Amino acid sequence: NAGVMQNPRHLVRRRGQEARLRCSPMKGHSHVYWYRQLPEEGLKFMVYLQKENIIDESGMPKERFSAEFPKEGPSILRIQQVVRGDSAAYFCASSPRTGNQETQYFGPGTRLLVL
Amino acid sequence: AQSVSQHNHHVILSEAASLELGCNYSYGGTVNLFWYVQYPGQHLQLLLKYFSGDPLVKGIKGFEAEFIKSKFSFNLRKPSVQWSDTAEYFCAVNALRGNNRLAFGKGNQVVVIP
Numbered sequence: 001n002a003g004v005m006q007n008p009r010h011l012v013r014r015r016g017q018e019a020r021l022r023c024s025p026m027k028g029h030s031h032v033y034w035y036r037q038l039p040e041e042g043l044k045f046m047v048y049l050q051k052e053n054i055i056d057e058s059g060m061p062k063e064r065f066s067a068e069f070p071k072e073g074p075s076i077l078r079i080q081q082v083v084r085g086d087s088a089a090y091f092c093a094s095s096p097r098t099g100n101q102e103t104q105y106f107g108p109g110t111r112l113l114v115l
Numbered sequence: 116a117q118s119v120s121q122h123n124h125h126v127i128l129s130e131a132a133s134l135e136l137g138c139n140y141s142y143g144g145t146v147n148l149f150w151y152v153q154y155p156g157q158h159l160q161l162l163l164k165y166f167s168g169d170p171l172v173k174g175i176k177g178f179e180a181e182f183i184k185s186k187f188s189f190n191l192r193k194p195s196v197q198w199s200d201t202a203e204y205f206c207a208v209n210a211l212r213g214n215n216r217l218a219f220g221k222g223n224q225v226v227v228i229p
Contacts, residue, residue, distance in 0.1 A: 003158070004158070031215070033215065033216070033217075035217075035219075040221070041221055042119070042121075042205060042219035042220050042221040042222055043205070043207075043217070043219040044219070045216040045217060045218070048214060048215055048216060055214065055215075056214040056215070056216060058214075058216075059216065091158075091159065093159075095215070098215060099215070101147055101164075101166050102215070103161055103164065104215075104217065105161075106151070106158050106159035106160075107158055108157070108158040109158065
């Protein structure tokens with residue numbers, strides 16, 4: 001059973017470009033979470049999605065960031081017009097059901113570097 | 116909002132030494148508590164979790180953690196570490212009435228010297 005897959009593992013962008021980060025949840029999981037880890041910081045929650053629905057986006061920056069989890073295909077975290085401060089590791093997690101006691105299974109992360 | 120504190124970001128110890136990593140959280144309501152580990156080059160993995168019941172929780176690889184409600188703490192322990200325990204350890208919390216989102220501490224980078 002494959003784990004949570006994220007790609008690319010490393011992404012380099014110049015300021016002003018767009019970054020697209022992909023997350024394929026574990027088989028049978030319909031709940032996806034995105035977290036961001038800035039250097040020397042812990043992971044910070046960004047957004048929680050179910051298929052075709054955004055459940056909680058309270059951790060998403062107000063501008064330039066968006067997320068989706070379509071009926072078919074991976075979840076996408078999109079960052080428009082990237083700035084140097086967006087450089088971070090972005091982790092995706094998935095769970096089979098909703099509920100605070102559901103274990104979240106994490107992917108390997110995407111390391112974004114903005115030049 | 117919940118916040119999680121982990122102290123002593125870098126810990127260096129020798130094999131067979133005992134390890135204790137502190138975790139304190141700030142949230143007045145009922146919480147679920149987790150410890151995750153990230154080995155070099157690998158993704159985050161769940162070590163153990165506490166929801167209710169016995170406050171002493173046993174996890175994988177000989178780790179355990181104790182929930183002390185009065186101290187808002189969930190410290191991780193291992194009596195005798197091995198070189199393979201070199202990793203980064205993260206404490207995380209979510210609120211029982213929250214929306215599944217985990218609040219993480221900054222992590223402890225643990226290096227075990229053979």
